[in-house]
Structure formats: structure tokens, C-alpha cells
Amino acid sequence: MSALNRFSGLLLAATLPLTALADLPPETIQPSINAELAEHTKVFNKEIYKVTDNVYSAVGWSIANSVMVIAPEGLIIFDTGESPEESAKVFAEFRKISDKPVKAIVYSHFHPDHINGVKGFVSEEQVKSGEVQIYAHETLLDNVVTQGALVGPILAMRSAYTFGAALNAADRKDMNGGIGPIAVGGQSTFIAPTITFKDKLDTTIAGLPVQLRWAPSEAPDEIVMYIPSSGVLLSAEVDQGPTLPNIHTLRGAKFRDPVAWVNSLDLLRDFHAQYMVPSHGRPVSGAEKVEEVLRMTRDGIAYIHDQTVRWMNKGLTPDELVEKVQLPPHLAGYTPYLREYYGTVKHSVRQIYEGYLGWFKGDPVDLNPIPPVEKATRMVALMGGHDNVLLAAGDAYLKGDYQWAAELATYVIRIDHEDKLARDIKARSFRKLGYAQMNINWRNWYLMSAMELEGTLGEEQLAEMAKRLRGTFLSPDMLKNLPVKVFLQNWVTRVDPDKANDVSLTLGFVFPDINEQWALEVRRGVVQLHPGIPEGTALKLTLDKTYLDTVISGQNSLLKGAVLGDVKVDGNLLDIKTFLGCFDFSDSPINLTVR
Structure with missing residues (x-):
């Protein structure tokens, strides 16, 4: 009997014991993917993009690009990817273009996909000897070690859900990482910066004059590099690439200030660059197109921020704000740079509210709420008991009201974590919601949570996954710098x-x-x-x-x-x-x- 028949029979014959239904064969929900999200995957096909005669961007090997700048005396590598294994493959491609020695690495910011592949390009000995210099913002090292040491355990687990670390091949088919291909993981390496700065650094690297600027945005230590001689701007994640920027990340991070982000985008506009090479997605050519992408991106972030604050000042709370604040068509339709492949308006709005006002929404009922399990127990009793709640959840599922079905099932699960039918309803609701998503973060969270509910993500797998992801944020190389x-x-x-x-x-x-x-x-x-x-x-x-x-x-x-x-x-x-x-x-x- 299919799961749909199970629920149909349950609704038609309410006298049938729910416990008898719990062991029936589950419904098979075929994996699928939002059509626009699948099409977006093509943006990250592996390719070395020639920007100018001396600038090349490697797209598609890691979730973040690595950029090679050929200077008179050697190579500058801007961002090193997420693992030395993938970075070595990128370096092999770069070697087909230039055999000059690497003279400098630039870390645009402290996130793992921009620093963990460093040993695919250079060795620790090369840096210690002074043969290679590593440039970064003065706070990068502190951010690296604090992230891994202070909140590493929970950040690792949440990152696993964000990037769908345990999803099978069927759920990954035609997928991408929103800002790049699906993260491949692998060994994590790190070499500490040798040259750092605070606000700006105008210098010559390997015989090439460059301008480095601090541009807080997606990360607090974000830096960009401008090459005046060729009009090339390496924009890091100030322009996050082919997606609505992630003003907030579901895996968890400190408040990303949208005002600072907008100001940094305006800083980039002031370069009037002929070419822009982001750390995610394809390069942008032509001064007019670069200006358009930067202006539209800053306007998208500004609109979300400004309208959230506007309605906050009229007393709206997060649950109300997410329904009120929506991008207008000319911004929402600006493909791909403001499409919700990675960031979303809804979870950005909630972060902006929390960033300014904190968790308290103004109703004292939230000051000392009834504990979750006790509240669930009372709610289930109020709704007529366990069977009635699951009948309503099943009814909602059949009608395609998957959010309501999941919310109702959650009350039962809070009371009894082992209630198989409640977990089944919630898991299948999450799969229906997940497969429909255009946003990779939402999709991955729905599907990973479905696995947890189905019991296919057990304690041993959770522990192993957390351990593996923990190494991404605090590798042995990073420990040496702790x-x-x-x-x-x-x-x-x-x-x-x-x-x-x-x-x-x-x-x-x-x-x-x-x-x-x-x-x-x-x-x-x-x-x-x-x-x-x-x-x-x-x-x-x-x-x-x-x-x-x-x-x-x-x-x-x-x-x-x-x-x-x-x-x-x-x-x-x-x-x-x-x-x-x-x-x-x-x-x-x-x-x-x-x-």
C-alpha cells in the first residue's frame, strides 16, 4: 500500500489504529530538482576564463574560483580553493598558460573555500624562505582560529546541512552550490599570512603595481585587489557572483552588516574597472557591464535592508516582515545576480531584524515561554490528542500543504522522538518542499533533515560528518597557528x-x-x-x-x-x-x- 493510500485510508476510516499504520511501506518520492536551479549548474562548468593577457580565472573546480595574475616577475594567485587536491588540478591548468614561479598568494577572506587549498599552489617552505608572500587583512588569522576553536562543533554540523554533505547521488544530480559547483571537501591546509594591512595597501607584487582594499561585506575581513595597468578588479565576494548575496548564512555567522556591504560595493564602483573577476562565477567584461552588475547588486541589498528597517519602524516583527519585504520585479528578475540561488530575501530580512533589535519581538509572551516539550504536550492535548494531530497532519500532506503538515507533526515528535508516523509525515513533507526549492541552502536543509527524520542519518554518521567538517574549519595546519x-x-x-x-x-x-x-x-x-x-x-x-x-x-x-x-x-x-x-x-x- 502506498503512503498516499495509507493516509487516505486513515482519513476515511478514523477507527484504524495509527500504530498499525506505522509499519506500512513508505511512499517513494522520486528525487527532482527545480528547473531553474538545474540550469544554473551550467554556469559552473569547468573552464579557465581568459580575462586579459595576464589574468585568468578557474571556474568549476572548487566552490570558489582561483585567479592567476601573471606579473613581470612571477605569478600572483588570488584565493586558493577549498582543498589542495582540487587546487593542484587548477594549478596544472594554469601551468599550461605560464611556467613562471608563484611569488604571492592573496587570501580574499578567511572562509575555508578561499584558503584551504593553499598547499596545492605553494609549500610551507617556500613561504618560510620568503620566496612566496601571502597577503591578507590583518584580522584574517584571528578569524580563522576563532571560528574553528570557539564554535567549531556546531558550525561544522550546520555546515554539513547547508551543503548537503550526506545527500546521495540522486539528490545531487544536476545540483550546484549556488555560488559554485557542489563543494567537494577534501584535505584542509593553511599557511599564515606574511603581509597584512588594515584599510588599504598600494604596493608592487612580483613587479606588478596593485591596490589592495579592505571591503567588509560577506566576511568582515574581505579584501579586493585592483590592477590599474589593465583595469582588472578582483572583487572577491563583495560581488558574491551569480546569485542574490547571502546577507545571512543559514549555517550561522556573525551579523553581516548590509550597510557596510553596500558601502563596499560603492567602493568597487569607484574603480570604474574594465573587467571584474569575482571569486564565484564567471568574469564580467566591459566597464558598463561591470558597473551594471555592481549597481544592481548594491541596489538589491540596499532595498532589502531599507525596506526591512522601514517596516521595522512601523512595528512589524520578523514573521510579518518576510511577507511584506519583497524585491520589485526589476531587481528580483535580474538574472543571475539577484536570483535566489544562494541568498533569499526571507532569511536576510530575519537577520537584519535580529542585527538591529535582537531576538525579542516586543510581545512579553516571548519573555518566558513554555518549554518546547511542555508546549507540544499541551498543544496536542488541546487539539484532541495524538491521533487527531496526525490525522490533521496527514490531511494537510494530502492537500499539498506541506509546511502545515510538518508543523503539526513536529508537535508529536517533540513529545516522542521515536513516533515513526509523525517522523514519516514530516520527512516526506520536507522532501516535497526541498525538491521544489530554487535555493540550494533551503533545499539541502530540507533534504538533510528528511534523512535525519527517516533514520538514514544515524548518530555514527552524524559524528563522522561533524568530525570531517570540523577539520575544514580547524585543520592540523590551522592548529599550528592557534x-x-x-x-x-x-x-x-x-x-x-x-x-x-x-x-x-x-x-x-x-x-x-x-x-x-x-x-x-x-x-x-x-x-x-x-x-x-x-x-x-x-x-x-x-x-x-x-x-x-x-x-x-x-x-x-x-x-x-x-x-x-x-x-x-x-x-x-x-x-x-x-x-x-x-x-x-x-x-x-x-x-x-x-x-
């Missing part, structure tokens, strides 16, 4: 109050090889990081930063080092064990949907 302060600051958010509420201890850390001293103070469930070691601190660990790197990577532990002599101990070892026991460094599988 300052002691960042590592110890991470302990502050890892304290377990149940174990630390009765503990008042301070542990000093001495690092002779880098001449740094720090201390962590546990004060009844709260932890404070001190620069230097407070006078009178009895507990101290002395170790080299190089050994700490092995602790950070998981190869060793502080207690193991103390026992084997790699870590010198001052004070009572049992007290140190008590101190270390106050922290929770476990990473458990995270269920984002079944909760």
Missing part, C-alpha cells in the same frame, strides 16, 4: 558547572619556548583567563608550545604529559586532576531536527 590565548579562552566556554560549582582553583601555564604565561581560574562554576600567573598560584604546568600543539590535535593530553615528564608539574597532581575534571571537551552528535 595562539595559546585562543586555546585557553576556549576552556572558558567548556566549564561544566555540575563539576565545578564547588571548586576554587587556579592553574598556571608556563610556555618557556614562546616566553608566555597564562592562568585559568575556576571560581565556583565560572572560569577567568588571566594574562600572566597571579601571585600565590600553587598549581603550575610548564610545557613547550610545541607540546601543547599535540594536545590541541588530540595526540596527547596534559595529564599524560605530566606522567611522562613532557609537562613539568608544580603543586599537587590530584588538585590538577580535579581542576582538569571541571571541563567538558566531549563533542556529542547533534540532532538539528529531531529534538
